[in-house]
Amino acid sequence: MPRIENDIKLDFKDVLLRPKRSTLKSRSEVDLMRTFIFRNSKQSYTGIPVIAANMDTVGTFEMACSLQKFSLFTAIHKHYSVEEWKQFAKTNPQCIEHVAASSGTGQGDFERLSEILEAVPNIRYICLDVANGYSEHFVQYVKDVRAKFPSHTIMAGNVVTGEMVEELILSGADIIKVGIGPGSVCTTRKKTGVGYPQLSAVIECADAAHGLNGHIISDGGCTCPGDVAKAFGAGADFVMLGGMLAGHTQSGGETIEKDGKKFKLFYGMSSETAMKRHAGGVADYRASEGKTVQVPFKGDVEETTKDILGGLRSTCTYVGASKLKELSRRTTFIRVTQQLNTVFGEGSQQ
Numbered sequence: 001m002p003r004i005e006n007d008i009k010l011d012f013k014d015v016l017l018r019p020k021r022s023t024l025k026s027r028s029e030v031d032l033m034r035t036f037i038f039r040n041s042k043q044s045y046t047g048i049p050v051i052a053a054n055m056d057t058v059g060t061f062e063m064a065c066s067l068q069k070f071s072l073f074t075a076i077h078k079h080y081s082v083e084e085w086k087q088f089a090k091t092n093p094q095c096i097e098h099v100a101a102s103s104g105t106g107q108g109d110f111e112r113l114s115e116i117l118e119a120v121p122n123i124r125y126i127c128l129d130v131a132n133g134y135s136e137h138f139v140q141y142v143k144d145v146r147a148k149f150p151s152h153t154i155m156a157g158n159v160v161t162g163e164m165v166e167e168l169i170l171s172g173a174d175i176i177k178v179g180i181g182p183g184s185v186c187t188t189r190k191k192t193g194v195g196y197p198q199l200s201a202v203i204e205c206a207d208a209a210h211g212l213n214g215h216i217i218s219d220g221g222c223t224c225p226g227d228v229a230k231a232f233g234a235g236a237d238f239v240m241l242g243g244m245l246a247g248h249t250q251s252g253g254e255t256i257e258k259d260g261k262k263f264k265l266f267y268g269m270s271s272e273t274a275m276k277r278h279a280g281g282v283a284d285y286r287a288s289e290g291k292t293v294q295v296p297f298k299g300d301v302e303e304t305t306k307d308i309l310g311g312l313r314s315t316c317t318y319v320g321a322s323k324l325k326e327l328s329r330r331t332t333f334i335r336v337t338q339q340l341n342t343v344f345g346e347g348s349q350q
Contacts, residue, residue: 008200009196009197009200009201010197010199010200010333010335011182011197011198011199011200011221012198012199012221012222012223012226012227012230012231013339014197014199014335014336015199015230015333015334015335015336016333016334016336016339017229017230017233017315017318017319017331017332017333017334018319018332018333018334019318019319020318020319020320020330020332021320022317022318022319022320023320023322024316024317024320024322026317027310027313027314027316027317028313029317029322030312030313030316030317030321030322030323030324031322031323031324032048032309032312032313032316032323032324033046033047033048033071033324034046034047034048034049034237034324034325036049036215036237038153038174038175038215039169039174039212039213039214039215040146040153040154040169040172040173040174041124041150041151041152041153041154041174042151043124043151043152043153045153046071047071047072047073047098048070048071048072048309048324049073049237049238049239049324050067050072050073050228050238050239050240050241050308050309051072051073051074051075051217051238051239051240051241052064052067052072052073052074052075052240052241052245053075053219053240053241053242053245054075054076054077054078054100054102054127054129055077055242055252055267056077056079056252056253057246057251057252057253057264057265057266057267058077058241058242058245058246058251058252058266059074059075059076059077059102060074060076060077060250060251060252061076061080061084061088061092061095062249062250062251063245063248063250063251063301064076064088064092064095064098064099065092065095065250066250066300066301066302066305067098067301067305068092068094068095068098069302070305070309071098072098072305073098073099073100073238074095074098074099074100075099075100075102075125075127075129075155075240076099076100076101076102077102077252078101078102078103078104078109078112078129082112082115082116082119085101085116085119085120086119086120089120089122089123093122096120096122096123096124097122097124099123099125100123100125100126100127100155101113101116101117101120101123101125101126101127102126102127102128102129103126103127103128103129103145104128104129104130105128105130105137105138105141110141110144110145113126113145114148117149117152123152124152124153125152125153125154125155126145126149126152126153126154126155127155127156127177128141128142128145128154128155128156128157128173129155129156129157129158129177130157130158131158131180131188132158132180133156133157133158133159133164133168133177134159134164138156139167139168139171142154142156142168142171142172142173143171143172145172146171146172146173147172153174153175154172154173154174154175155173155174155175155176155177155217156168156173156175156176156177157176157177157178157179157217157219158177158178158179158180158219159176159177159178159180159205160178160179160180160195160196160201160205161196161201161204161205162204162205162207162208163208165178165205165208165209165214165216166208166209166211166212169209169212169214170212173214174214174215175214175215175216175217175237175238176205176209176214176215176216176217177216177217177219177240178198178201178202178205178206178216178217178218178219178236179198179201179218179219179220179221179240180194180195180196180201181194181195181196181220182195182197182198182220182221183219183220183221183242183243184220184223184242184243184293185242185243185266185267185292185293186220198218198220198221198231199230199231199234199333202216202218202231202234202235202236203234203235206234206235206236206237206328207235209237210235215237215238216235216236216237216238217236217237217238217239217240218231218232218234218236218238218239218240219240220240220242222239222241222243222244223243223244224244224311225307225308225310225311225312226311226315228241228244228308228311228312229311229312229315229327230333232312232324232327232328233315233319233327233328233331233333234328234331234333235328241308242266243266243295244304244308245301245304246264246266246295247263247264247266247295247296247297247298248264248297248298248299248300248301248304249299249300249301250300250301251264251266251301253265253266253267253295255297256294258294261296261297262296262297263294263295263296263297264294264295264297265292265293265294265295266292266293266294266295267292267293312324315327319331
C-alpha cells in the first residue's frame with residue numbers, strides 16, 4: 001500500500017537562519033578551515049570543505065588548480081585519461097591532496113579507476129558517483145573498492161535517507177553524497193517523480209552519518225552563498241557545488257558567443273549532451289535526466305570563490321560562530337514564505 005509521510009520536509013528556500021548575539025568584531029575572525037578524520041580510511045583532511053562537483057563542466061583540472069589556492073576541494077570528473085592525470089600530477093603536485101578521482105559503476109570504470117590510482121599514487125580520495133545510490137549493485141561496488149583501496153577515503157552516493165547513509169558507511173564509504181534531484185541541471189524529479197527536499201535530507205542524513213562517525217556532502221540545490229551556509233548549518237560536513245561554479249574560465253564546456261555576449265555550456269551528467277559525448281547517445285531503455293543550459297560567462301572563478309567564502313564568514317558572524325565547525329550548533333532555522341524582496345528582480349539582490 002502506498003503511504004504518505006506527513007512530516008514536513010523543507011528546502012533551502014523554505015528557511016532563513018535566525019541571528020544570535022555574537023562576540024565577533026569582524027568577519028576576518030571567522031575560521032572556515034575544518035579537520036576531519038575519516039571512519040574507514042583513517043585518513044585526515046584539512047581544508048575549507050567546499051567541493052567542485054565531478055561534472056565535466058565543473059570538476060576540471062583547471063578548477064582544481066584555482067580552488068586549491070583557497071584550500072577548497074575538487075572532485076575531478078571521470079573522463080580524463082590516465083595520461084592526462086599523470087601530466088596534471090606532475091605539473092601541479094600541490095593540488096593532489098585537494099582532489100578526488102571519480103568513478104561510476106559501469107563496465108571499465110573499476111579498471112580505469114585502478115589505473116589512475118596506480119599511475120598517481122598520491123591521490124587519497126575516490127568519488128563513487130551514481131544517480132541512484134539505493135541499488136544493491138552500488139553497495140557491493142563500494143565494498144569492492146574499499147577492499148582494493150583500504151586506505152583511500154571514499155565518497156559515495158547519491159542518497160537522501162538515513163538508513164542508506166548507514167548502509168554505505170558500513171559498506172566502506174567515509175563520506176556520503178546526499179541529494180537526489182535538487183541540482184540546477186538535474187531533471188530527475190521531473191522525469192521520475194523521485195526526490196527529497198534538500199535541507200531535510202541533509203539534516204536527517206547528517207544525523208545518521210555522525211552517529212557512525214561518518215560524514216556527508218550536501219550535493220545540489222545551492223543557488224547562492226546563503227544556501228551554502230544553510231547546508232553547513234543543517235549539519236553537512238562538505239558542500240558540493242555545480243551550477244554556482246559553472247560558466248567560469250576554469251569550467252569545462254564549450255564557449256559560445258551570441259550578440260556579442262559570451263556563454264558557456266553547462267549540462268547534467270545524465271543529460272543527452274553528456275551521454276552523446278561520452279556514451280554515444282542515450283540508450284533506448286532510459287530517458288535523459290539532465291538538461292543543457294547556456295550560462296553567461298562569469299570570468300575567473302576566484303571572484304565567485306571569494307563571494308562564497310565571504311558570505312559564509314558573514315553567516316558565522318550573524319549567529320556567533322567563530323569557526324565553521326560551530327555553525328551547526330548555533331543554527332536555528334525559521335520557516336519563511338519569502339526570502340528576498342524581488343521588486344527590482346532577482347539579479348539586484350546579488
